[in-house]
Amino acid sequence: MDPRVTVSSALLPAPPSYGFRGVVARTVIARILRGVPVTARLSTGEVYGAPLAERRPVLEVTRPQAFFARLGQSPMIGIGESYMAREWSVGEGTDLADALAPFAERLTDLIKPVFYNLRHTVLPRGLNPANTKEGAKKNIEAHYDLSNEMFQQFLDPTLSYSSALFDTLENPPTLADLEAAQLRKVDAILDSAGVTTGSRVLEIGTGWGTLAIRAAERGATVTTVTLSVEQAALAQERVDAAGVAERVEIAVRDYRDQAGEFDAVVSVEMIEAVGEEFWPEYFRKVDSLLAPGGKAVIQAILIAHDRLVATRNTYTWIHKYIFPGGMLPSTDAISQVTRRHTSLHVSNIRPMGLHYAHTLRLWREQFVQNWQSVQQLGFDDRFCRMWEFYLAYCEAGFRTGYLDVAQIRIER
Structure with missing residues (x-):
């Protein structure tokens, strides 16, 4: 089997x-x-x-x-x-x-x-692995190395596994709107970070390469790091196919081991996998890698600060089945950590929670439509119901405001 x-x-x-x-x-x-x-x-x-x-x-x-x-x-x-x-x-x-x-x-x-x-x-203790270098690799592999083909069953052609940014929400977006909305999201991040010709860009969390390709097409040179071997392999194929391989380095590397100086550091929905105890280290690393005048932009899934405090040690269904080691920050937590541990500060926040609700709805529609194809890849009925529940569970959170997502610019 x-x-x-x-x-x-x-x-x-x-x-x-x-x-x-x-x-x-x-x-x-x-x-x-x-x-x-x-x-x-x-x-x-x-x-x-x-x-x-x-x-x-x-x-x-x-x-x-x-x-x-x-x-x-x-x-x-x-x-x-x-x-x-x-x-x-x-x-x-x-x-x-x-x-x-x-x-x-x-x-x-x-x-x-x-x-x-x-x-x-009533909840088991000690089952949420800490995001040490070894632990983080295991946690990332548990989710992102499931199968590139499985993710392709519900993502748009950009293979962007993060909230899109739609042009308008006056009417419910459709699948036909999703690819353009994902590129709009990427462009908004690059614009906020000031990425242009000649920029040296570090991306923490490669995904499947769309942001790196988009930055390289602007004339930037990009180093992008990931802990997912499967993601890195497909991202390299996509970078090669886009004709920007000379501008993009893809490395299977922990962000803590990254060296160099960059004009922009960008990271899309990766901070959720860092873990609260490692937030100071994460932002200190970003601080050390930013060149004078540089900017960092992260897209982060967020929770209200009082809920963060109340639930920080809780072990949930999401931890057990979807994102081991995951922890959502609040904007207050990000501001406090950067203020206390770095020379950086939060200079802009762009909330977009309802955009994520629609993104998740469209992903779930695609996943359910391709249910049989997912099973043909070797995933059983329980896995498919698990994934359907995960996408709906998250959609409900963003739709009601229990969860939010934002693009956050950080600079000196």
Whole structure:
């Protein structure tokens, strides 16, 4: 069997016994659904929330005891695991992100700070690997080395795996808008960093090479570093095909090992993989690499600072299945770290959270459309449901403002 098939299956445990915690979870969910515009219909015939006649998202719980047992054991992990195991799905005509958005919108009210203070009584400890050089490589490989072909099933031709920047959101963007929006995002970063002919550019986190190609086409020379061997190989192919290989160096290298002096340092949604304890080191490194007058621009997924503080040690479904070692910063945290540990300061912030909600929606549409092709690459049904849930879960977060993303310029 292809080892990729076992990735999701091996991690997904059987549901625990339906005991006291399952009973409590059932009671809590019934109470929550009295105040959330979502209806849950159990295979036993019970209905929690509003009557099914009302037009609202519907959850179909096909294995109630397993569903509530998982939630009772670990609510922040169990909901996703239960979806992967097909213990619940959305009703006909219900979009998965629509079903998750009401919970994301009310998450701060639904989960009180006292819950986070007690989190280690129900959440496993020590399972989120630290982003040391060795740990960071393992964490990155766990996500980005899954398969270039798998990512190609839902990304646009630029292979940009980060928020696009659409020209307008007056009408919902379509797949036809996505490629141009991704290039607009890249150009906005390069413009903010002042990249032009002759600029020396360092990119931390290569992706599949689009930003490096775009910068080289401006006449810049680019060094781009990544920990993903698979990404580096395909990025090199794309750089060669674009005819800019003489201007671009692609290196499988930890950013902490980078040397030199650069007029611009850019990084797109990579800081989320750095880890809070390493943020000072990350920004000190950026500081040391910037030439006089240079600028750094990072595109970062963000969380409100009070939520960062409340959840910083929490181990979630996203950590277990999608981004081990991940940690979202806040704009306050970035400002504080740069002020305390570097000669840099935040000089501009461009929020674009709703753009990410639409980007994720379009990715999910593509992924679901190409579900069979993903399975033909060797990924099982649980993996596909895991990925579908991940994309919808994140879309709900950005749509409701629980999450944000911004292009942040940092300079001396």
